[in-house]
Amino acid sequence: MLVLVGYATTHGSTREIAERLGMRLGAAGLHVDVRPMTEIHGPSAYGAFVLGSAVHSQAWLPEAQDFVRLNGELLGTHPVWLFSVGMPGALRGPWKRMAYKEEPYITESLPGDVPYRRHWLLSGVIRREHLSRAGRLRFRLMGCRFGDFRDWPGIDARADQIARELLSR
Numbered sequence: 022m023l024v025l026v027g028y029a030t031t032h033g034s035t036r037e038i039a040e041r042l043g044m045r046l047g048a049a050g051l052h053v054d055v056r057p058m059t060e061i062h063g064p065s066a067y068g069a070f071v072l073g074s075a076v077h078s079q080a081w082l083p084e085a086q087d088f089v090r091l092n093g094e095l096l097g098t099h100p101v102w103l104f105s106v107g108m109p110g111a112l113r114g115p116w117k118r119m120a121y122k123e124e125p126y127i128t129e130s131l132p133g134d135v136p137y138r139r140h141w142l143l144s145g146v147i148r149r150e151h152l153s154r155a156g157r158l159r160f161r162l163m164g165c166r167f168g169d170f171r172d173w174p175g176i177d178a179r180a181d182q183i184a185r186e187l188l189s190r
């Protein structure tokens with residue numbers, strides 16, 4: 022089975038997560054294609070979909086939303102896993118409790134009603150230069166810190182879970 026790992030990124034951390042998922046799925050014995058969602062031609066070639074986007078303003082990037090909107094019917098008949106890359110890991114102190122509260126906002130803002138096996142909100146990378154002046158101020162007021170918060174063992178574990186489910190079909 023050919024699995025698509027499709028992603029949308031602004032600063033590259035979601036691409037690297039997608040590549041890691043793809044590598045791990047490949048190592049488990051699946052055929053995998055890792056591509057930006059803007060460069061997927063002929064999506065009906067795929068038997069399963071792992072789709073992820075960077076999160077901006079509690080929603081997927083527009084090109085990722087477009088892919089889901091345009092391919093809703095196809096996705097509805099295949100196994101689908103979703104991942105969102107945000108910044109729960111950047112939160113500190115009392116804000117830490119809020120970390121995963123945005124997950125339902127993200128999934129509810131997805132277009133259509135695509136059934137998916139699992140959605141994961143993962144921590145990505147946030148650097149000072151990614152944000153506007155106002156954004157940096159808000160970020161500081163929320164007690165966030167800049168850095169790379171990706172949990173590679175956790176990402177590998179998600180890939181292994183997907184592989185197990187696909188290979189047991």
Ligand SMILES: Cc1cc2nc3c(=O)[nH]c(=O)nc-3n(C[C@H](O)[C@H](O)[C@H](O)COP(=O)(O)O)c2cc1C
Binds near residue numbers: 030077078144151
């Ligand atoms: C302008 C901007 C807005 C963001 N808004 C959110 C947000 O609403 N929720 C969140 O969890 N992360 C937010 N982030 C954090 C990013 O999603 C995170 O840094 C992610 O790793 C970016 O992925 P990328 O490197 O693939 O672009 C925002 C980042 C930027 C630059």
